[in-house]
Amino acid sequence: MKLYKKEGNILQIISFPTESAEKGDYLLVEDADAAKALIAQVIDVQFAAVPGVLEELLRTLPDGGEPLQGEDIDPMEIAPHITYIQDASLLICKIRATLENEMLSPSSSWLPSRSQSTIKKLSIPMLMKLAKVDGKLPIILGGTKDSSLLTIDASSIDGTLNIITGKKGCGKSHLSKLLMVNLVGYKATVVIFDLNGEYSSLGLTNDGKRNMYYDKIHTLIPSQNFKVALEQLPLNTVMGILVNALHLPGTSAREFRRLWKMLKEQGKLNMQNLGEAIRDLNCNQHVRDALASRFHSFANSGFFTDCPGEATLLDESLFKAKDAGGAIIVNLKNTSNIDRQIVVEYVLGKLVDSLSNWKLKAVFLFAEEAHLYLRETYWDDIVTRMRHYGIFTTFITNQPDTIQDTIYRQADNIFLFNFTNEHDLDVVSRAARVDAETVRSIARDLPPHHCLTLGKVVRDFPIVARVRALDIKTMGETRLFFPTLNS
Amino acid sequence: MIEQYTITNKYNFPQPSIDSTLPQRFFEQSIHSLKQVQHHPLQLNQQFQQLNTTEQYPHNIQLKPQPIILKPDHQETIIAAIDTSTIKIGETSTGIIVAVRGATTWKQNGAYKYTRLGPFIFHITEENKNQLYNTLEHAYFSTAYGSCHQAAPNIMQMPTRLASLLERWLQTMLAKTVNRGVLLFDGSLTCGTPETPTQRLREILGYARRNQSTVLAFSKATTLRANGLLITEQLPNRDPPYLLETAGVHSKPPMMLLGDVYVARLNKANLAFRLDIDKETPVEQRMDAIQKLLGNDLYTQSYPETLRLSHILCAFTANEVLAIKHFITRKHGIQIINRPDMHKLLFGSYGFKGEN
Numbered sequence: 001m002k003l004y005k006k007e008g009n010i011l012q013i014i015s016f017p018t019e020s021a022e023k024g025d026y027l028l029v030e031d032a033d034a035a036k037a038l039i040a041q042v043i044d045v046q047f048a049a050v051p052g053v054l055e056e057l058l059r060t061l062p063d064g065g066e067p068l069q070g071e072d073i074d075p076m077e078i079a080p081h082i083t084y085i086q087d088a089s090l091l092i093c094k095i096r097a098t099l100e101n102e103m104l105s106p107s108s109s110w111l112p113s114r115s116q117s118t119i120k121k122l123s124i125p126m127l128m129k130l131a132k133v134d135g136k137l138p139i140i141l142g143g144t145k146d147s148s149l150l151t152i153d154a155s156s157i158d159g160t161l162n163i164i165t166g167k168k169g170c171g172k173s174h175l176s177k178l179l180m181v182n183l184v185g186y187k188a189t190v191v192i193f194d195l196n197g198e199y200s201s202l203g204l205t206n207d208g209k210r211n212m213y214y215d216k217i218h219t220l221i222p223s224q225n226f227k228v229a230l231e232q233l234p235l236n237t238v239m240g241i242l243v244n245a246l247h248l249p250g251t252s253a254r255e256f257r258r259l260w261k262m263l264k265e266q267g268k269l270n271m272q273n274l275g276e277a278i279r280d281l282n283c284n285q286h287v288r289d290a291l292a293s294r295f296h297s298f299a300n301s302g303f304f305t306d307c308p309g310e311a312t313l314l315d316e317s318l319f320k321a322k323d324a325g326g327a328i329i330v331n332l333k334n335t336s337n338i339d340r341q342i343v344v345e346y347v348l349g350k351l352v353d354s355l356s357n358w359k360l361k362a363v364f365l366f367a368e369e370a371h372l373y374l375r376e377t378y379w380d381d382i383v384t385r386m387r388h389y390g391i392f393t394t395f396i397t398n399q400p401d402t403i404q405d406t407i408y409r410q411a412d413n414i415f416l417f418n419f420t421n422e423h424d425l426d427v428v429s430r431a432a433r434v435d436a437e438t439v440r441s442i443a444r445d446l447p448p449h450h451c452l453t454l455g456k457v458v459r460d461f462p463i464v465a466r467v468r469a470l471d472i473k474t475m476g477e478t479r480l481f482f483p484t485l486n487s
Numbered sequence: 488m489i490e491q492y493t494i495t496n497k498y499n500f501p502q503p504s505i506d507s508t509l510p511q512r513f514f515e516q517s518i519h520s521l522k523q524v525q526h527h528p529l530q531l532n533q534q535f536q537q538l539n540t541t542e543q544y545p546h547n548i549q550l551k552p553q554p555i556i557l558k559p560d561h562q563e564t565i566i567a568a569i570d571t572s573t574i575k576i577g578e579t580s581t582g583i584i585v586a587v588r589g590a591t592t593w594k595q596n597g598a599y600k601y602t603r604l605g606p607f608i609f610h611i612t613e614e615n616k617n618q619l620y621n622t623l624e625h626a627y628f629s630t631a632y633g634s635c636h637q638a639a640p641n642i643m644q645m646p647t648r649l650a651s652l653l654e655r656w657l658q659t660m661l662a663k664t665v666n667r668g669v670l671l672f673d674g675s676l677t678c679g680t681p682e683t684p685t686q687r688l689r690e691i692l693g694y695a696r697r698n699q700s701t702v703l704a705f706s707k708a709t710t711l712r713a714n715g716l717l718i719t720e721q722l723p724n725r726d727p728p729y730l731l732e733t734a735g736v737h738s739k740p741p742m743m744l745l746g747d748v749y750v751a752r753l754n755k756a757n758l759a760f761r762l763d764i765d766k767e768t769p770v771e772q773r774m775d776a777i778q779k780l781l782g783n784d785l786y787t788q789s790y791p792e793t794l795r796l797s798h799i800l801c802a803f804t805a806n807e808v809l810a811i812k813h814f815i816t817r818k819h820g821i822q823i824i825n826r827p828d829m830h831k832l833l834f835g836s837y838g839f840k841g842e843n
Contacts (some may be wrong), residue, residue: 052804059799068796070592070601075514078606081810081817 001119003029004090009108010437011040013091013119014048017084021045021091023442024145024452024464026122028099031112036100038112039122039130040093041462043441048088056086094438096461097131104130106460124148124463131459139182141175141453142465150465152457154186158362160456161383161410162394163403165428166417171449173198175415175467176366176396180327183364184216187325189318191351192366193344193373197333201473208473216326218317222335222343223302229311230304231269235260237349244378245341246297252290255283259291270306271299301339303346314350322360332373340373348378348386355389362390370395371402379404400427413455418446431455438462512626513587513607513653516619520610521584521819548736550713550721550750554729555774557753559781565668566784567593567661570797571654573646576811579821582612585646586811589653590801591661592793593668594784599793601800604653608811611645620645623652640681651682655691662694662702669776669783670695671794672704676746676763677738685743692745692765701776702765704746705794709761711736711748718750719759727752727789728781730762747773751789753781758789 001019005012011029015021021042030037047053059068072079095108124144128134128151135153144150157179164172180190181202192199203214220226230238235257242248242256259277263269278291298304305311317328330347332340354360365382367374374382382393383406395403401423408431416439419425425443429436433455442452442464454462571589578584588605611619620640640648654673661670678688695702711718711733718733731750738744746763764773785792803811815821 050806050809052806052808055804056806059796068599068601068800070603070800072603073510074603074605075510076517076606076608076814078608078807078810078814081814082807085806085810085813 001027001091003112003114003117003119006111009095011038011091011093011095013040013093015045015089015091017087017089021089021121022145023445024462026096026124026127026461027091027093027119028122029112029117029119031117033113033116034110036098036110036112038095038108039097039099039104039127039461040095041438042091043094043438044092046090046092048090050085050088053086056082092441094435099130102130121146124150127461127463128458131461133457133459133461137186139179140468141178141451142468144463144465150453150458150463152453154183154188156457157183157364157392157394157413159387159392160412161387161392161407162413162415162455163400163407163411163428163431164394164396164415164417165400165403165419165424166398166443166446166451167419167421167424168398169448170417170446171451171467172396172398172415172417173368174449174470175417175451176368176394177202177472178467178470179394180364180366181213181470181472184213184325184327187323188364189321189325189360189362190327190364190366191347192327192329193347193368193370194329194331195333195368195372197331199327199329200331202327202329204473205471206473211471213327216321216324217329218320218326219329219331220314220317221331222339226314226330226343227303227305227307227310228314228346229306229308230271230274231264231308232311232315233346234349234353235264237346237353240349241342241345242294245338245345246294248294249290251284252287252294255281255287256291256294271304272306275299297338297342301336301342303339303342314347318354318360337372344373348391351391352386352389355391360390362392365391365393366396367393368396369399369402370397371399379407383407383410400424403427405430411455413453413457416443416446416452416454417450418448419443433460434462510604510607510656512623513605516622517607517609520612520615520619521608521815521821548711548713548718548748549734550718551732551734552723554723554725554731556725557728557730557774557778557781559728560775560778561782562779563596564779564783565593565595565665566671566780566791566793567591567665567668568671568673568791568794568797569654569657569661570673570794570801571650571657572798572801572803573650574803574808575646576608576808576815579610579612581614582610582616582642583646584608584610584815584821585649586803586808587646587649587653588801588803589650589657590797591657592796592800593665594793599796601796603800604657605801606803606807606811607649607653608815609645609649611642613642616640616642616645620648620652623649648682655683655687658691659694662691662698662700664698665695665700666698668698668700669780670700670702671780671791671797672702673707673794673798674704675706675709675744675748675761676702676704676765677742677744679738679740679742685741685745688745692767696765696767701768701772702746703776703780704763705751705790706761706763707790711761718748719761722750722752722757722759727754730777731759751777753786753789753791756788760790 002014004014023042023045025042027040028037029040097104098107123146125148135155137154138151139154141150141152164176166172183190200219203211203217205211239253243253263273263277275295278295281288320326321328330343335343351363397403411431414431414434416428425440429439446452450464450466452462452464569591573585573587576584576586586606586608588603590601590603592599592601658672678685692702709717709719713721729752733748736744736748745766747766749762749764750759751762752759780791
């Protein structure tokens with residue numbers, strides 16, 4: 001390989017057919033005299049502009065029809081050399097760092113010698129070693145192209161905002177399960193908003209047996225085993241549900257707050273008394289109607305109960321997970337849109353409450369297709385306010401444009417699967433820790449189950465890895481009408 | 488001692504029993520000459536120039552104003568063409584490194600086919616040029632005509648000589664093997680030069696006649712003038728295709744012209760070419776041959792496609808020059824050095840030598 005050009009932080013390297021380099025590979029451009037080296041990643045592979053190639057190709061097409069048939073008697077065997085030159089490729093590489101005295105710096109301001117520099121492939125384990133991507137809490141994400149393992153440290157997703165995105169069926173949920181079980185393994189508390197009911201079986205192996213996580217997986221199904229009693233609810237959580245999920249106007253909200261406090265003081269706070277209090281409320285008819293309709297939403301959701309014995313599961317689960325680690329899966333599969341928002345508002349409110357009172361240390365929140373249940377103002381809340389309470393969110397989506405720009409800009413880690421749509425790639429490119437060329441070029445060619453990992457977990461060295469298999473019962477498969485034909 | 492190398496005897500177009508002695512010797516001499524230059528530095532040829540023989544043949548002649556009107560004859564006939572090319576790859580401290588390649592192209596059953604021979608790469612020095620050329624000449628004909636008895640060619644003329652030798656050999660092979668065909672040569676039928684001994688061209692034309700084939704030699708450029716104007720620029724106001732006959736073309740000894748010279752305008756493209764046809768071919772057969780060419784070949788710019796393809800196929804592209812440099816570096820350990828080009832150094836962007 002030979003260094004050809006450097007423009008900004010882009011290197012162009014001539015590579016010959018015997019030197020295979022592909023998108024995603026890392027190269028070390030070493031200038032011995034300068035005692036420095038550039039670490040560059042191949043983001044595109046093109047044909048080298050070898051002079052005369054066009055003439056070479058065109059001359060076998062005499063009249064625009066069939067290629068010219070012929071025989072080449074080449075006793076000196078020059079033809080392989082012609083092919084060798086013709087097939088030379090131009091590697092477009094992004095400079096990621098400068099290596100000097102075994103220390104990495106993000107600088108690309110120096111110019112290595114074009115004639116004297118040596119260029120060799122840098123293996124992922126060596127890169128990880130140089131970048132000091134190690135730690136005491138390893139999570140093996142999968143295998144890289146050079147058959148090494150990509151291992152990240154669980155602490156590098158601690159306190160971070162993460163996004164897992166890619167088109168449908170490429171392995172996003174699988175990766176989120178992998179991260180979850182590993183976090184649970186390190187005794188972390190994980191909460192999952194499970195939109196399709198596919199995380200409930202995390203405690204089972206492929207053949208249906210219990211695995212090591214079985215006792216740490218707590219599945220909460222709203223209105224079935226997951227209910228709340230009004231008296232357990234802090235007022236601000238209820239107000240959050242009413243205002244944000246049920247869009248209660250300000251005047252009615254004030255009236256509700258007054259009613260709630262009155263019932264609380266009287267020790268009569270339950271669904272029945274609340275319903276009666278609203279019915280008997282002496283106020284403007286519109287206010288009473290607004291409160292009544294919200295009360296019916298409460299009642300119809302089946303999520304609220306007057307029986308405190310039924311309403312302890314979330315607290316219990318959080319308590320169990322606090323010390324031994326655990327995953328609290330909020331199964332939203334059979335929950336209506338309004339009920340889903342009520343449940344999410346409640347869970348988030350409860351988490352903030354528990355965290356602010358130091359009942360919990362921190363929570364890793366995994367939110368699948370969050371646009372379906374998160375109100376708009378919550379996005380900023382999650383990445384700013386809630387992060388300080390200790391809610392570290394991972395968004396999982398196949399529609400990257402449903403996540404707000406502010407989330408991308410503040411994302412610490414992005415796990416990017418294949419996207420072919422330019423628009424989707426453009427959206428992801430807005431992330432602060434990502435350069436647009438890398439995303440556009442590499443993500444488009446990612447095979448299924450291969451993930452481009454970007455951000456803090458890999459010390460800003462984007463790495464492609466095939467996500468490793470998990471011995472966990474899968475439940476996220478698409479239901480098929482012709483299962484045998486499609487299998 | 489020259490090592491023996493073997494090449495696959497593939498040159499069997501279109502009939503068997505082909506003598507491959509010359510390519511065998513080309514190969515041997517090529518390897519032998521390159522071995523002499525191993526580990527010597529090579530200076531790149533700074534201005535690549537493909538060397539082709541250009542003939543000087545100034546004569547005042549007459550151009551008959553009445554054109555011979557031609558009608559395409561679609562009777563299936565083999566149209567075959569030959570061309571060779573040579574290029575200087577670079578210079579060494581003792582000589583030059585050149586590459587030579589030849590191509591034959593033919594159209595049969597509506598499809599173009601080709602055989603390419605080479606490239607052969609030679610290191611030519613003052614010391615080896617005679618031995619190299621004579622070995623190849625002897626391999627070509629059991630008796631060498633002319634050149635070995637003459638003064639040794641200038642080292643810079645050697646690439647052209649080698650290409651001519653290969654071209655004549657290819658022409659001989661075609662003349663010997665094609666029956667009732669039309670053979671297209673590049674250039675004129677002038678002989679008596681060191682590159683084209685008279686007897687050699689006579690033999691080639693003789694083989695063609697024996698096989699009832701007709702040799703048509705097209706020159707891309709000519710210096711022949713009639714009334715002070717180039718013969719290819721005095722076209723009558725008639726619809727092509729036609730030929731214009733010339734008269735009074737004589738050559739000065741020792742040069743000889745073995746053909747009659749015509750101006751051929753084959754289609755409406757406003758281009759015409761000098762066409763030499765073997766003097767000993769009957770006029771009827773000449774017209775028959777050119778009409779079969781019109782009926783069987785393409786001639787988009789008034790130039791036969793088969794001959795155009797031969798030229799294109801043997802020409803060296805920049806890609807191939809790079810590959811040859813790669814070959815001599817890898818296989819023969821010749822170091823490529825880039826000495827400054829004095830023309831460029833002294834005159835900057837005005838430092839071209841005139842040819843490009």
